[in-house]
Amino acid sequence: MKVLTLALLFSLTVAKPAQPVRLSGHLEQQSKGGRWYFAATGHAVYCYGPVMTLPQANGDLQKVATFCRDGKTVVPLKD
Secondary structure: OHHHHHHHHHHHHHOOOOOOOOOOHHHHHHOOOOEEEEEOOOOEEEEOOOEEEEEOOOOOEEEEEEOEOOOOOEEEEOO
């Protein structure tokens, strides 16, 4: 009886937990904490960084989103 109990204990401690199922990269990208913005070009862009206000050459201020999904660092936004 002791042998059976020891065999049961060792079999329980050796069992490995199941690996979690990984979904496609599409769902992982959206979970990074980004947000959708409306770009000045009329397209929607998904960006991860903060929205900033940058000065333009003519002295005006332009609102931009930073670190977007398409690899763009700065995308001008439509007001």
